[in-house]
Amino acid sequence: MPPAKTPRTERSVTEYVDSGRRFTRSASLLDSTVTSNDAFDRWFADQRVRNRFEVDRIPFKDLRGWQFHPKTGNLGHTSGRFFTVEGLRVETDWGHRSSWAQPIINQPEIGILGIVVKEFDGVLHCLMQAKMEPGNLNTIQLSPTVQATRSNFTGVHGGREVTFIEYFRDPERGRVVVDSLQSEQASWFLRKRNRNVIVEVAEEIPPHENFVWLTIGQIHRLLLRDNIVNMDARTVLSCIPFDAPNGPARWGSTGPFRESLVRSMSADQGSLHRTSEVLNWLTDLKSRHALIQHSVPLREVELWHVSADEISHETGKYFTVVAADVQAHNREVASWTQPLLAPVERGRAAMFVRQIDGVLHLLLRVRPEAGVLNVAEFGPTVQCQPGDFRDLPKEQHPPYLDQVLTAEAGRLRYDAVQSEEGGRFYHAENRYQIIEVGEEFELEEAPGCRWMTVHQVMRLLAHSNYLNIQARSLLAGLQTIW
Numbered sequence: 463m464p465p466a467k468t469p470r471t472e473r474s475v476t477e478y479v480d481s482g483r484r485f486t487r488s489a490s491l492l493d494s495t496v497t498s499n500d501a502f503d504r505w506f507a508d509q510r511v512r513n514r515f516e517v518d519r520i521p522f523k524d525l526r527g528w529q530f531h532p533k534t535g536n537l538g539h540t541s542g543r544f545f546t547v548e549g550l551r552v553e554t555d556w557g558h559r560s561s562w563a564q565p566i567i568n569q570p571e572i573g574i575l576g577i578v579v580k581e582f583d584g585v586l587h588c589l590m591q592a593k594m595e596p597g598n599l600n601t602i603q604l605s606p607t608v609q610a611t612r613s614n615f616t617g618v619h620g621g622r623e624v625t626f627i628e629y630f631r632d633p634e635r636g637r638v639v640v641d642s643l644q645s646e647q648a649s650w651f652l653r654k655r656n657r658n659v660i661v662e663v664a665e666e667i668p669p670h671e672n673f674v675w676l677t678i679g680q681i682h683r684l685l686l687r688d689n690i691v692n693m694d695a696r697t698v699l700s701c702i703p704f705d706a707p708n709g710p711a712r713w714g715s716t717g718p719f720r721e722s723l724v725r726s727m728s729a730d731q732g733s734l735h736r737t738s739e740v741l742n743w744l745t746d747l748k749s750r751h752a753l754i755q756h757s758v759p760l761r762e763v764e765l766w767h768v769s770a771d772e773i774s775h776e777t778g779k780y781f782t783v784v785a786a787d788v789q790a791h792n793r794e795v796a797s798w799t800q801p802l803l804a805p806v807e808r809g810r811a812a813m814f815v816r817q818i819d820g821v822l823h824l825l826l827r828v829r830p831e832a833g834v835l836n837v838a839e840f841g842p843t844v845q846c847q848p849g850d851f852r853d854l855p856k857e858q859h860p861p862y863l864d865q866v867l868t869a870e871a872g873r874l875r876y877d878a879v880q881s882e883e884g885g886r887f888y889h890a891e892n893r894y895q896i897i898e899v900g901e902e903f904e905l906e907e908a909p910g911c912r913w914m915t916v917h918q919v920m921r922l923l924a925h926s927n928y929l930n931i932q933a934r935s936l937l938a939g940l941q942t943i944w
Contacts, residue, residue, distance in 0.1 A: 535761030545569035595884025648831035700934035802888035
């Protein structure tokens, strides 16, 4: 029987309205008496020791419950659920390539990425999970309270029920304070979206050995490290509407950059463009360009070949699709096999930032990607696998790529390697960088680019499908440095 519910009070309603202030207060506290940083570090190290797992590459013929369709060649599950690896042909008038075909993951269901928050001593804490994903380089990473596809939380896998899923399926269990549908990697997923949601609860939640309460500040501390906070947690954190902090710098660093960042988080500070102008510009851009997606049988995707143990491009670029056997004791199912998409190299995702009249602005670039839902979304200034362009002429390289690859250390405001979705991708990671540029950097925007303040970007994330997952990860990183 669940614990008795605490009655809703006028105080909690007031706090709900003032959620931005409360989120900022939680982010300002870098340690907690609920779970100290030392206690977390010991707990997390123990999780990696106790929750043993094995992930082994296997040939496709050893997949259990998965098969290539005899007519289409698509790789899918015999239940018809989970996801399929199929073919996609893209036609567009955007960029240097007018058409191409590729394998893509089709998972036509909306999952839940949810964090439960609760006040302890007047400070919001997040209930975070140590979760194993087969594709992570270090397998155990810090994830949201719930990270589940619809197939998972409806029990298609036949395993245990997803822990704490009730707080996201029963609206009476808590109060929703953040809620939007956001995309995943549109270069590898076909129109994939998840519900990014934060639910505040007042009732007592029973302890669980795989879960821990942390302030947002403690999570921000971990985001400064490589491959600790997983992609699903980063995207939910990016959707938090922080108020501008009015206290001291958390890391002891002050100066013009920090001051410009704080101004950028405020609603009443100057922006180069009004938000309505940016949205009008984006709508016009998407209406002037076409990105047409045709689902095709995987066997008809030219230049891609299927061998006994991988699907790969004949040039060796981009990514491969492989098969894995997984043994994991702390998951809803302890053993399974599945396909995984494996990029051929570490990617780069970089955001240029510049002070404009004392207010920090982010340079976002509109990106059409193969599987995007609606033509294009805002992405980072640069987002690519550099090796994909090494044999191409300079004019076909992404704008500003050379500046990213040669950025001076003194310009880097955030620099960390972070894993992508470990449930579908094998050893996929990006080097995420926030690079400050000075007045020597042109203020005039390149085609497809716009300068925006942090407050404007946070406002967009209250809605769906404006920023891609790489831009959201960088925003989560930016929020760690004020």
